[in-house]
Amino acid sequence: xxEPYAALVPLRWSDMDAYGHVNNVQYLRLLEDARVIGLRExxxxxxxxxxxxxxVTRHAIEYHQPLTYRHAPVQVTMWVTRVHGAGFDLGYVVxxxxxxxxxxxxxxxxxxxxxxxxxxxxxxLPPDARRALAESVGxxxxxxxxxx
Amino acid sequence: xxEPYAALVPLRWSDMDAYGHVNNVQYLRLLEDARVIGLRExxxxxxxxxxxxxxVTRHAIEYHQPLTYRHAPVQVTMWVTRVHGAGFDLGYVVxxxxxxxxxxxxxxxxxxxxxxxxxxxxxxLPPDARRALAESVGxxxxxxxxxx
Amino acid sequence: xxEPYAALVPLRWSDMDAYGHVNNVQYLRLLEDARVIGLRExxxxxxxxxxxxxxVTRHAIEYHQPLTYRHAPVQVTMWVTRVHGAGFDLGYVVxxxxxxxxxxxxxxxxxxxxxxxxxxxxxxLPPDARRALAESVGxxxxxxxxxx
Amino acid sequence: xxEPYAALVPLRWSDMDAYGHVNNVQYLRLLEDARVIGLRExxxxxxxxxxxxxxVTRHAIEYHQPLTYRHAPVQVTMWVTRVHGAGFDLGYVVxxxxxxxxxxxxxxxxxxxxxxxxxxxxxxLPPDARRALAESVGxxxxxxxxxx
Numbered sequence: 133x134x135e136p137y138a139a140l141v142p143l144r145w146s147d148m149d150a151y152g153h154v155n156n157v158q159y160l161r162l163l164e165d166a167r168v169i170g171l172r173e174x175x176x177x178x179x180x181x182x183x184x185x186x187x188v189t190r191h192a193i194e195y196h197q198p199l200t201y202r203h204a205p206v207q208v209t210m211w212v213t214r215v216h217g218a219g220f221d222l223g224y225v226v227x228x229x230x231x232x233x234x235x236x237x238x239x240x241x242x243x244x245x246x247x248x249x250x251x252x253x254x255x256x257l258p259p260d261a262r263r264a265l266a267e268s269v270g271x272x273x274x275x276x277x278x279x280x
Numbered sequence: 281x282x283e284p285y286a287a288l289v290p291l292r293w294s295d296m297d298a299y300g301h302v303n304n305v306q307y308l309r310l311l312e313d314a315r316v317i318g319l320r321e322x323x324x325x326x327x328x329x330x331x332x333x334x335x336v337t338r339h340a341i342e343y344h345q346p347l348t349y350r351h352a353p354v355q356v357t358m359w360v361t362r363v364h365g366a367g368f369d370l371g372y373v374v375x376x377x378x379x380x381x382x383x384x385x386x387x388x389x390x391x392x393x394x395x396x397x398x399x400x401x402x403x404x405l406p407p408d409a410r411r412a413l414a415e416s417v418g419x420x421x422x423x424x425x426x427x428x
Numbered sequence: 429x430x431e432p433y434a435a436l437v438p439l440r441w442s443d444m445d446a447y448g449h450v451n452n453v454q455y456l457r458l459l460e461d462a463r464v465i466g467l468r469e470x471x472x473x474x475x476x477x478x479x480x481x482x483x484v485t486r487h488a489i490e491y492h493q494p495l496t497y498r499h500a501p502v503q504v505t506m507w508v509t510r511v512h513g514a515g516f517d518l519g520y521v522v523x524x525x526x527x528x529x530x531x532x533x534x535x536x537x538x539x540x541x542x543x544x545x546x547x548x549x550x551x552x553l554p555p556d557a558r559r560a561l562a563e564s565v566g567x568x569x570x571x572x573x574x575x576x
Numbered sequence: 577x578x579e580p581y582a583a584l585v586p587l588r589w590s591d592m593d594a595y596g597h598v599n600n601v602q603y604l605r606l607l608e609d610a611r612v613i614g615l616r617e618x619x620x621x622x623x624x625x626x627x628x629x630x631x632v633t634r635h636a637i638e639y640h641q642p643l644t645y646r647h648a649p650v651q652v653t654m655w656v657t658r659v660h661g662a663g664f665d666l667g668y669v670v671x672x673x674x675x676x677x678x679x680x681x682x683x684x685x686x687x688x689x690x691x692x693x694x695x696x697x698x699x700x701l702p703p704d705a706r707r708a709l710a711e712s713v714g715x716x717x718x719x720x721x722x723x724x
Contacts, residue, residue: 150444156336157308188304194338293464298592452632453604484600486638
């Protein structure tokens, strides 16, 4: 199993909504940024996969504490939670970086699938990528509520 | 069981990302708008609940087809899927309005909890609201992938 | 001179920022939506121009009153304020629709230029389009502060 | 005259629109972030002004070159361009940081006014703040098109 990858994702003041907290939808924007920052280094052959086409098939996210804008980034820890023939799942913890504190703001999971945009059909993971990803599978996300 | 409520939610051109499709994160923005448009009419005592404080505790969303910006709105059908002591869950289908087509773009579910912002603690659903919501509980969301 | 075109642009709850008003940046998002909704009907040959490539070269916007989210859309009145060899300017008033009230929230102007994305160079307005646009030029935007 | 302040503002992948460039509206989001990052250090008494209430009264922005998402931030250089009884103007250059390149993407200016939110009226700049700001006034923004 590979180590989780920790991306530092800066907040924007505009991530807050009229309640004065980072809006629940913007957390998924932070996850997107974490993937853009981190997957290239973290997932074997990510650049090739991305160039050939990859789509988000699902998200699940659980909010644990409110987050208010501050200059310090959040840390998004990411790891592979599942691999299947056409893609894989990523788990995340959104938390304070160690030097800021120890609050956990959210847990989340994203399903990713390889996709052929020209043919508009799913693609198979090449055997090498599948094997490499399978070796890096970590723990399931520790959601409070196990079933969806 | 109450009928699902169908909110018409306009798209924005900027909902599309660099791939030319409505971005996966923006779907949750559409759900937010559907709640803002619809819950006031749909959920018993919603205005009172909202004034007293309500928070999103989780989202689950599954993407079924890509959606491209068009002038016609999407229809977001919403219904209550579960009620518990401190809140309730909403199910959604994001689809074409009948006069536009029959495509289903996404299924989703949101957990909502009553919250006392001043005391920073969860609140209990008043018995009347809980009873009214319980009577309106509909089918579970027909996610492709049952377990989170 | 052509009549100004009035686009009705729906607000989103998320257009508000932590101050509880529609954020100043989001006004430009509303103008974008107004152009997407309206220019196709309003500007001669807009579809052809858009297909061939058009870019925003500048914006100027003046905020007159705070706007809070409400279900009713805002009305964005648009007209051509200037035509030149490589593009044209649009003026806007962001206001309440007549049935909602008479508040003016903002005045704005956008510079648009034809652009050849493949060659990465500006293009000239075809003489017919230039003539048609020139005939529709209306008053300058009545900014409070005349000089930039 | 004070030195301009240079804020490094990270991009987000989602700043790009369906044309694959950072969307023109998002530039104003980058300016907002630059103000949030920089004004506290840059403008005398900014924290006090902000706590007492400050609003954006206008923006003017000129786009010089397309910007595509990249990991490196943009540099937003900011300085005071004008001071008056009720507020002041800020000029900006959005450019590559020196270690990335020398491209200038946009020039912009924002009008800011002190505002009493409770009374819903403008406020006067305290004489000390006005004097300090006046001493820091720099060159006008070198817009290509001098008049608005």
